[in-house]
Amino acid sequence: MTQHAKTITPAAASLEALARQRILILDGAMGTQIQTLGLTEEDYRGAGGCACAHHSDHPQKGNNDLLILTQPQAVEEIHFRYAMAGADIVETNTFSATSIAQADYGLEKAVFDLNAQGARIARRAMDRATAIDGRPRFVAGAIGPTNRTASLSPDVNNPGYRAVTFDDLAVAYGQQVTGLIAGGADLILIETIFDTLNAKAAIFACLQAFAATRVTLPLMISGTITDASGRTLSGQTPTAFWHSVAHARPFTVGLNCALGASAMRPHLAELAGVAPTRICAYPNAGLPNAFGQYDETPDQTAAQVADFAREGLVNIVGGCCGTTPDHIRALAEAVAPFRPREVPQ
Numbered sequence: 091m092t093q094h095a096k097t098i099t100p101a102a103a104s105l106e107a108l109a110r111q112r113i114l115i116l117d118g119a120m121g122t123q124i125q126t127l128g129l130t131e132e133d134y135r136g137a138g139g140c141a142c143a144h145h146s147d148h149p150q151k152g153n154n155d156l157l158i159l160t161q162p163q164a165v166e167e168i169h170f171r172y173a174m175a176g177a178d179i180v181e182t183n184t185f186s187a188t189s190i191a192q193a194d195y196g197l198e199k200a201v202f203d204l205n206a207q208g209a210r211i212a213r214r215a216m217d218r219a220t221a222i223d224g225r226p227r228f229v230a231g232a233i234g235p236t237n238r239t240a241s242l243s244p245d246v247n248n249p250g251y252r253a254v255t256f257d258d259l260a261v262a263y264g265q266q267v268t269g270l271i272a273g274g275a276d277l278i279l280i281e282t283i284f285d286t287l288n289a290k291a292a293i294f295a296c297l298q299a300f301a302a303t304r305v306t307l308p309l310m311i312s313g314t315i316t317d318a319s320g321r322t323l324s325g326q327t328p329t330a331f332w333h334s335v336a337h338a339r340p341f342t343v344g345l346n347c348a349l350g351a352s353a354m355r356p357h358l359a360e361l362a363g364v365a366p367t368r369i370c371a372y373p374n375a376g377l378p379n380a381f382g383q384y385d386e387t388p389d390q391t392a393a394q395v396a397d398f399a400r401e402g403l404v405n406i407v408g409g410c411c412g413t414t415p416d417h418i419r420a421l422a423e424a425v426a427p428f429r430p431r432e433v434p435q
C-alpha cells in the first residue's frame with residue numbers, strides 16, 4: 091500500500107475541508123493554565139497518594155502529564171476553555187508522556203495510560219464544546235521532543251557521546267503514538283522540535299503505527315528556532331528542516347515556541363516559501379522576562395499573528411508558552427478576515 095492509497099479517517103477529511111475554507115485555530119499553552127491552579131505534591135499524586143494505577147516513589151510535582159490520571163477534571167476544563175475560546179484543534183496534555191521523559195518521575199509504565207486517557211479527556215472536552223455550538227473540533231495527540239537529544243552530546247568533553255539513540259526514541263515514541271491512537275486522537279502533532287533526528291524517530295514511529303493499525307492520521311510537524319541566526323538547536327535552517335521531514339507528507343509543517351511572533355516571522359516566511367503543504371505557527375506570548383514569565387497581552391500577540399495571516403503565510407495558528415484562552419480568542423478574531431495560505435501544488 092502506498093502513501094497515496096492511505097485510508098483517510100472521516101475526521102481527517104473534515105479537517106482538510108475546513109482548512110480549505112479558513113485559517114484554523116490551535117489552542118494555547120497548557121502549562122500556564124496548570125500553574126494558575128497552584129497544585130501541590132498531593133494534588134499531583136491524586137487522592138490517597140496514588141489515584142492512578144501506577145505507583146512511583148519519586149516526587150511528582152511538576153509532572154503535568156500525570157494530571158491526566160490524577161486531576162482529569164482540571165485538564166478537561168482547560169481543554170474546554172480553549173475550545174470555547176475558538177480553538178478548532180486542541181493538543182493532548184502529553185508533551186512529556188514518553189518512557190524517556192517519564193523516567194525522571196519513575197512512571198515509564200504509565201505511558202500507554204497517559205496517552206490513551208489524555209486523548210479521551212481532550213475528546214470529552216471537544217464533544218462538550220461541539221454540543222454547545224455545533225462546530226466540529228479535533229484532538230491532536232501531542233508528541234514532545236523528550237529531554238534527550240539524539241544528534242548532540244550533552245558532555246562537552248565527549249562530543250561522540252549520545253544520551254539516547256534513534257532506536258531508543260523510536261521505541262518510546264511508538265508506545266506514545268499507540269496510546270494516542272487507542273484514545274482516539276484525530277491527528278498527531280510532533281512539536282517543539284529542536285533536534286530533527288528526534289523528530290525523524292517520532293515520524294518513523296508514527297508511520298509504523300499507522301501501518302499496523304491501517305489508519306493514517308494527519309501529521310503536524312512543528313520545529314523550534316532557538317537562536318537569532320534562525321536555526322534549530324541541531325543547526326538546521328527552516329529550509330533544511332523542511333527537506334528533512336518532507337518524506338512524512340505532513341498535513342502541516344511549521345514553527346512553535348522559543349520566539350515571539352515577530353521574531354518568528356522571517357523563519358516562517360522561509361518555510362512557507364519552500365514547503366508545498368499547509369503552514370502552522372504557534373508562537374510564545376513574546377519572549378520570557380527575567381522571571382521566565384510572558385508579558386504580551388492577547389491583543390499584542392493577536393496583532394502579530396494577524397500579520398502572518400495578512401501576508402498569506404499561514405493555514406493554522408495558535409499559541410505556545412504564556413498564551414491563554416484570552417490570547418486564543420483574540421487571535422481567532424484577528425485572523426478571521428483573512429484567507430488561508432494557498433498551498434503550492
Ligand SMILES: [Zn+2]
Pocket residue numbers: 346347348374410411
Ligand atoms: Zn512554547
